[in-house]
Amino acid sequence: xxxxxxxxxxxxxxxxxxxxxxxxxxxxxxxxxxxxxxxxxxxxxxxxxxxxxxxxxxxxxxxxxxxxxxxxxxxxxxxxxxxxxxxxxxxxxxxxxxxxxxxxxxxxxxxxxxxxxxxxxxxxxxxxxxxxxxxxxxxxxxxxxxxxxxxxxxxxxxxxxxxxxxxxxxxxxxxxxxxxxxxxxxxxxxxxxxxxxxxxxxxxxxxxxxxxxxxxxxxxxxxxxxxxxxxxxxxxxxxxxxxxxxxxxxxxxxxxxxxxxxxxxxxxxxxxxxxxxxxxxxxxxxxxxxxxxxxxxxxxxxxxxxxxxxxxxxxxxxxxxxxxxxxxxxxxxxxxxxxxxxxxxxxxxxxxxxxxxxxxxxxxxxxxxxxxxxxxxxxxxxxxxxxxxxxxxxxxxxxxxxxxxxxxxxxxxxxxxxxxxxxxxxxxxxxxxxxxxxxxxxxxxxxxxxxxxxxxxxxxxxxxxxxxxxxxxxxxxxxxxxxxxxxxxxxxxxxxxxxxxxxxxxxxxxxxxxxxxxxxxxxxxxxxxxxxx
Numbered sequence: 001x002x003x004x005x006x007x008x009x010x011x012x013x014x015x016x017x018x019x020x021x022x023x024x025x026x027x028x029x030x031x032x033x034x035x036x037x038x039x040x041x042x043x044x045x046x047x048x049x050x051x052x053x054x055x056x057x058x059x060x061x062x063x064x065x066x067x068x069x070x071x072x073x074x075x076x077x078x079x080x081x082x083x084x085x086x087x088x089x090x091x092x093x094x095x096x097x098x099x100x101x102x103x104x105x106x107x108x109x110x111x112x113x114x115x116x117x118x119x120x121x122x123x124x125x126x127x128x129x130x131x132x133x134x135x136x137x138x139x140x141x142x143x144x145x146x147x148x149x150x151x152x153x154x155x156x157x158x159x160x161x162x163x164x165x166x167x168x169x170x171x172x173x174x175x176x177x178x179x180x181x182x183x184x185x186x187x188x189x190x191x192x193x194x195x196x197x198x199x200x201x202x203x204x205x206x207x208x209x210x211x212x213x214x215x216x217x218x219x220x221x222x223x224x225x226x227x228x229x230x231x232x233x234x235x236x237x238x239x240x241x242x243x244x245x246x247x248x249x250x251x252x253x254x255x256x257x258x259x260x261x262x263x264x265x266x267x268x269x270x271x272x273x274x275x276x277x278x279x280x281x282x283x284x285x286x287x288x289x290x291x292x293x294x295x296x297x298x299x300x301x302x303x304x305x306x307x308x309x310x311x312x313x314x315x316x317x318x319x320x321x322x323x324x325x326x327x328x329x330x331x332x333x334x335x336x337x338x339x340x341x342x343x344x345x346x347x348x349x350x351x352x353x354x355x356x357x358x359x360x361x362x363x364x365x366x367x368x369x370x371x372x373x374x375x376x377x378x379x380x381x382x383x384x385x386x387x388x389x390x391x392x393x394x395x396x397x398x399x400x401x402x403x404x405x406x407x408x409x410x411x412x413x414x415x416x417x418x419x420x421x422x423x424x425x426x427x428x429x430x431x432x433x434x435x436x437x438x439x440x441x442x443x444x445x446x447x448x449x450x451x452x453x454x455x456x457x458x459x460x461x462x463x464x465x466x467x468x469x470x471x472x473x474x475x476x477x478x479x480x481x482x483x484x485x486x487x488x489x490x491x492x493x494x495x496x497x498x499x500x501x502x503x504x505x506x507x508x509x510x511x512x513x514x515x516x517x518x519x520x521x522x523x524x525x526x527x528x529x530x531x532x533x
Contacts, residue, residue, distance in 0.1 A: 027219050027514070028531070028532070028533060029216070029221075029530070030219070030220070030531075030533065031220055031221060031222075031530070031533055032220065032221060032222040032223070032531075033220055033222075033244045033512055033529060033531060034224045034226055034242065034243050034244045034245070035056075035224065035225050035226065035244065035245040035246075035522075036226045036227070036228055036234050036238075036245070036246050036247070036250050037053050037057075037227070037246075037247040038053070038227065038228075038247075038379050039227075039377050039378065039406075039407040040053070040200075040201065040227040042407060042408050042411065044057045044061075044184070044187055044198070044204065045058055045062075045166075045184045045185070046058035046124070046163070046166055047062075047119045047120050047124055047166050047168050048123045048124065048178060048179060048184065049124075049451070049452075050124065050125045050126060050428070051411075051451075052247075055163055056225070056247060056522055057206075057225055058166060059161075059162045059163055059166070059191070059524060060191055060206055060223060060525055060526055061102075061191045061194070061206065062162050062166035062167060062168065062187070062189035062190065062191050063077050063166070063525070064077055064160050064161040064163070064167060065077060065079040065093055065145075065165065065167070066160040067161055067518065067524075068158075068274055068519055068520070070273065070518070072158070072274055072519055074157050076096075077096075078095060078096055078099065078112075078190065079093040079096070080094055080095070080096045081093075082094065087152065088152030088153075089149045089150070089151065090146060090147070091146070091147045091157075092146045093112070093145045093147070094143060094144060095109055095112070095144065096213055097143060098213065099190050099213045100211055101169050101171075101188050102188045102189055102190070102194045102195070102209060103172075103188050106142075107167075107169075107190050108139075109139035109141065109142055109143065109144055110142075111167055111168070111170045112137065112145040112167055113137040113139050113170075114168075114173070114174060115167045115168045116137060116167075117131075117134070117137055118173075118174075119168055119173065119178060120164075120165050120166070123450065124165070124450075125439060125450050125451060125453050126164060126436065127165075128439075128445065129434055129435050129436075129439050129442075129445075130155070130159030130160075130164050130435055131156070131165070132153065133149045133150040133151050133153045133156075133472075134147050134149055135149065135150050151471075151472050152472065152474050153471060153472070154432070154434075154474060154479065155435050155471070158430065158432045158435060159430070159432075159435045161274075161520065162524075162525065163520055164435065167189075168183075168189070169188050169189075185198065186198075190213070191209065191212075191525055192209050192214070192218040192525045192526070192527035193206035193207065193209055193218065193526075194208075194209050196222075202226070203224050203225060203226045205223075206224075207222050208220060208221050208222065212527070214527060217527040217528065218525070218526065218528075218529070219527070219528070220526070220529060220530065220531070223526065231251055231255070231379060231380045232252075232255075234246055234250050234251055235251045238251065238259060238509070239259060239262065239265070241509060244509045244511070244531075245268070245506050245507070245508045245509070245515065245522070246506060246507040247506050248316070249379040249381060252381060253313050253315075253316055253381060254314055256314070256316070256505075257314055259507055260507070264510050264511070265507060265509060266507075266508055266510055267506070268505060268506040268507070268515050268516050269505055271504070271506075271516035271518065271520065271522060271524075272327075272502070272503070273431075273519040274430065274431045274519035275428050275429070275436075275519070275521070275523065276327040276328055276429035276430060276431065276436065277426055277427065277428055277502040278323065278427055278498055278502065279308075279317070279320070279424070279425075279499045279500040279502055280320070280425060280496050280497060280498045281299070281303075281422055281423070281424055281497040281499065282425060282440075282455050282456050282495075282496050283296055283421070283422050283496065283497065284421055284455075284457065285495050286418070286457045287421055289358065289360060289371075290422070293493055293494065294355070294357055294358040295354070295355065295358050295360065295369075296493070296495065296497075297342075297492075298350075298354040298358075299351075299393060299398070299497060300342045300494050300497050301342050301344075301348070301354070302348065302351045302398070303389060303499065304343065304347075304392065305342070305343055305500060306319055306343060308385060308388065309500050311388075312381060313385075313500065313502075316505060317501055317502045319343060319501075320499055321339055321487070321491070321498070322336075322490060322491040323429070323433070323440065323441070323487065323498055324433050324483055324486070324487050325429045325501050327429070327501065328429070328431060328432075328433070331432075331480070332476065332477070332480040333432070333479075334487075335483075335484040335487055336487075337484070338488050339488050339491050340491045340492050348395060351396040355368055355398075360397070362397050366397060367394075367399040368396075368397035369398055369399070370398075370399040370401065371399075371401070371422055372401045372403050372420065372421045372422070373389060373400050373401065373402055373403065373424070374403050374404075374405060374410065374413075374414055374420045374424075375403065375423075376410070376425045376426075377404070377407045377410045378425075378426075385424060386400075386424060387402070390402060410423075411451050415451035415452060415455050416449070417448065426502060427452075431519075433470070433483050434471055438470075439452075439454060440454055440455075440496060441454060441456070441458050441463055441467075441490055441495060441496070442464060443458070443460070443463075458493075458495035458496075462489060463486060463489055463490065466482045466486050467486070469482055470483060470486075504521065506521075511531050512529065512530075513529065513530050513532060514530060517529075
């Protein structure tokens with residue numbers, strides 16, 4: 001803690017109580033922004049993990065080939081231009097000239113080829129969905145990368161950001177055990193900020209990349225990601241000005257509502273449009289009684305989504321319809337027509353009837369069965385939601401035991417060993433359902449070596465067929481019809497209980513400017529962010 005305070009004093013000699021009216025008309029260079037997030041990540045290279053806190057950090061260190069504007073249209077990043085062949089099976093990227101890795105080595109097309117084919121496609125939880133039909137990458141010269149596809153793949157151009165497909169240095173990874181490579185937690189990228197140090201249990205420090213390819217960017221000298229175990233302490237630190245930005249879930253929502261009324265604090269709205277986040281309960285469909293569709297549906301009926309939104313998350317979201325979020329409504333992929341509705345007046349009667357039909361009769365204590373609910377380790381609010389779920393399911397005779405585990409243990413036992421009944425989490429749906437939603441329910445994504453995939457171990461040939469068809473269908477109307485069918489099938493089968501479409505907002509000090517400038521929000525590079533001084 002002392003080392004953090006010294007760092008803060010040296011790097012951030014500025015007032016923390018500026019009102020918005022005092023912000024300069026033009027961006028100023030210099031200064032430090034301190035961000036608190038939770039839990040502390042297990043690793044900080046997102047080519048190997050899609051964990052939220054990993055993504056928040058790594059996207060400042062690494063670049064992707066592309067970025068996206070607020071209309072979700074691709075724009076240049078490491079690739080300054082691109083062309084698509086008439087048959088849609090070849091995409092040629094012209095790479096930016098003069099880009100260097102943080103260690104001074106030159107970036108080239110060989111890094112793109114290696115990163116996408118050897119690392120992201122095999123190790124990133126969404127790698128198969130993003131890059132599935134990419135069979136090879138040609139590198140005719142250092143500035144050209146040609147992606148060869150087995151078939152046209154509409155989602156591909158939406159999955160090449162630093163969040164989804166970060167480019168990593170081939171010269172540090174080739175020939176190594178990727179997961180045990182020291183570069184995983186001492187990362188070297190081409191992005192706006194360089195890794196400096198990680199003081200475990202306290203903070204991670206990133207410093208300005210003075211050789212960044214965007215002239216004059218980033219504006220900030222430093223980013224500090226600070227880890228504080230207690231939510232009340234995090235809120236107090238924001239109020240005192242010790243913390244500039246608190247990511248969603250780090251502060252109790254009722255405290256967020258209180259803080260936003262202070263003159264120097266605001267809610268940083270937006271910045272999740274390309275993420276389409278949905279909160280959910282994942283069910284282990286291989287374990288009784290959750291292997292019975294009727295039991296899964298009963299759980300879905302027993303939970304009052306409106307209560308969860310209003311009383312647990314204080315209005316930061318709205319009830320979810322299913323796996324495909326209404327955030328992507330503009331594309332036509334979302335539908336609620338013909339989708340099973342669980343928030344109905346007689347939902348508890350329906351839930352009890354389904355459990356009776358499943359053969360789960362009430363015992364002398366009124367309970368039918370017992371399940372363990374592993375509460376997500378993403379903050380105290382998930383514990384509060386767990387307490388509500390325990391009460392809600394008890395009303396229909398399901399006895400729920402709440403179990404909390406530290407983050408590494410949670411990932412290992414839930415995602416690698418499948419040692420769970422039910423767990424709470426939230427997932428990134430992305431702007432195209434093939435990129436984010438598919439991995440949750442496609443049987444090919446059942447892989448204990450890659451966390452945050454199909455952890456429910458759900459397998460349905462009808463669902464698989466439609467996911468595969470959606471990958472190759474180029475007619476937009478027909479493709480959206482496939483997504484609508486998937487929405488109906490999956491909600492009816494309920495391998496996952498989709499609870500809430502999340503407003504993934506952050507709390508910020510008003511001295512921080514241009515925090516949200518892309519549809520990836522805090523998962524963008526923050527190279528345009530600056531502070532009033």
